[in-house]
Amino acid sequence: MPRSSTGAPNDAWTDPHCPVARALDLVGDRWSLLVVRDAMDGARSFTEFQRRTGIARNILSDRLRKLSAHGLLAKQTAPTGRRLEYVLTDKGRDLFPVLLTLRQWGEHHAFEPGEPHSTLLDEQGVRVPDLTPTGADGAPLTADSTWVRKIDRSR
Known part of the structure; x- marks a missing residue:
C-alpha cells in the first residue's frame, strides 16, 4: 500500500505510481502553492499569509496544517514567544x-x-x-x- 510522506499508509493517492499525480495530491491546489510562494518570499505568520493571499481563514488553516503534516513547512515559536511561525523545510524549498x-x-x-x-x-x-x-x-x-x-x- 502507498505511504504518505509521514510513512503512514495512504490509499487516497490519485495515481499511486505517478510522481506528478502524487505531487499534485500534496500541493496541486491554488492555495498551497501560493502559501509556499509567500513562504519563499519571507512570509512566516498566519496573518501575513492571509494578508498576502487573501485566502479565507479556514482554508488557510487547512493548507498550513496540510503543508506542515507533509513536511513542507515546519512550525516554530516566533522570536516574541507569543505565536507560531511557519518556515520552509528543505522539502518545501525543493x-x-x-x-x-x-x-x-x-x-x-x-x-x-x-x-x-x-x-x-x-x-x-x-x-x-x-x-x-x-x-x-x-x-x-x-x-x-x-x-x-x-x-x-x-x-
Missing part, C-alpha cells in the same frame, strides 16, 4: 524550481504583450533566466523528446 517554471510559464502565456507583471531577480538584481531542462548530452528536452516508463501493475 519546490523552488517548480514555482520558477510556473512563474516563467505564466510570464509567457498568462499575460497580454506589454501587460505589467512581477519579475524574479537574482541577488545581483538581474532577471532570472528561463529554465530549460536538458538531457545528458546538453540538448534541450521537450514533451516530444521524453517518455515515461510505466510501472507494471500486474505484479
Whole structure:
C-alpha cells in the first residue's frame, strides 16, 4: 500500500505510481502553492499569509496544517514567544524550481504583450533566466523528446 510522506499508509493517492499525480495530491491546489510562494518570499505568520493571499481563514488553516503534516513547512515559536511561525523545510524549498517554471510559464502565456507583471531577480538584481531542462548530452528536452516508463501493475 502507498505511504504518505509521514510513512503512514495512504490509499487516497490519485495515481499511486505517478510522481506528478502524487505531487499534485500534496500541493496541486491554488492555495498551497501560493502559501509556499509567500513562504519563499519571507512570509512566516498566519496573518501575513492571509494578508498576502487573501485566502479565507479556514482554508488557510487547512493548507498550513496540510503543508506542515507533509513536511513542507515546519512550525516554530516566533522570536516574541507569543505565536507560531511557519518556515520552509528543505522539502518545501525543493519546490523552488517548480514555482520558477510556473512563474516563467505564466510570464509567457498568462499575460497580454506589454501587460505589467512581477519579475524574479537574482541577488545581483538581474532577471532570472528561463529554465530549460536538458538531457545528458546538453540538448534541450521537450514533451516530444521524453517518455515515461510505466510501472507494471500486474505484479
